[in-house]
Amino acid sequence: MKVLAVCGSPRKGGNSDILTDEVLRGAAEAGAETEKIYLQNIALSPCMACYGCRGKGRCVQPDDGDTVLEKMIASDAIVLSSPVYFYSISAQMKMMIDRTLPRYMEIRNKEFIFILTAAASKNEIERALEPLYGFIDCLPGSHVRAIILGDGVYQKGDVKNTKSMKEAHKVGENIYA
Numbered sequence: 001m002k003v004l005a006v007c008g009s010p011r012k013g014g015n016s017d018i019l020t021d022e023v024l025r026g027a028a029e030a031g032a033e034t035e036k037i038y039l040q041n042i043a044l045s046p047c048m049a050c051y052g053c054r055g056k057g058r059c060v061q062p063d064d065g066d067t068v069l070e071k072m073i074a075s076d077a078i079v080l081s082s083p084v085y086f087y088s089i090s091a092q093m094k095m096m097i098d099r100t101l102p103r104y105m106e107i108r109n110k111e112f113i114f115i116l117t118a119a120a121s122k123n124e125i126e127r128a129l130e131p132l133y134g135f136i137d138c139l140p141g142s143h144v145r146a147i148i149l150g151d152g153v154y155q156k157g158d159v160k161n162t163k164s165m166k167e168a169h170k171v172g173e174n175i176y177a
């Protein structure tokens with residue numbers, strides 16, 4: 001099984017990144033092949049809505065968007081992790097979601113794991129899940145397997161002493177269940 005993590009935080013080693021690592025650690029222990037992509041570290045531009053991808057299956061922009069898309073298509077499970085920014089997902093994550101346009105119908109039958117981290121409480125964070133659900137709703141046969149909300153975490157690393165760590169590891173461990 002291939003598990004791909006797409007990380008939407010610009011903070012490497014930040015809270016969502018730490019929880020992502022826990023999921024991947026658990027998944028690797030269970031025998032899965034894992035890979036992590038930091039959207040901040042790749043060349044990625046927003047969708048221009050030119051529809052130049054129509055019938056071609058690739059974007060007209062010569063950046064890394066198509067490579068990430070290819071990896072998503074080739075994965076069995078996909079972790080989407082993002083900090084909560086003004087009660088939504090990060091711009092990096094939204095940009096990647098939009099850049100799946102050339103081949104999003106090929107992201108089929110995937111298991112998704114959502115990770116969101118924020119200073120606020122779980123109740124308040126939940127609405128930032130909406131753009132992620134909206135994405136999954138457009139993908140044939142894909143569904144959300146687990147949601148990990150790292151609440152009350154603000155500074156880089158705050159999440160390390162929270163219950164979310166165990167939760168994240170368990171989600172990874174159970175990836176074959």
Ligand SMILES: Cc1cc2nc3c(=O)[nH]c(=O)nc-3n(C[C@H](O)[C@H](O)[C@H](O)COP(=O)(O)O)c2cc1C
Nearest residue numbers: 009014015016083084085086087118119120153154
């Ligand atoms: C631009 C920006 C907007 C933010 N908006 C929110 C917010 O709406 N609600 C909240 O609770 N925290 C907000 N935060 C705090 C982050 O969600 C929090 O620090 C989170 O743990 C960051 O995750 P990361 O370490 O993975 O980047 C914001 C931070 C930034 C930089």
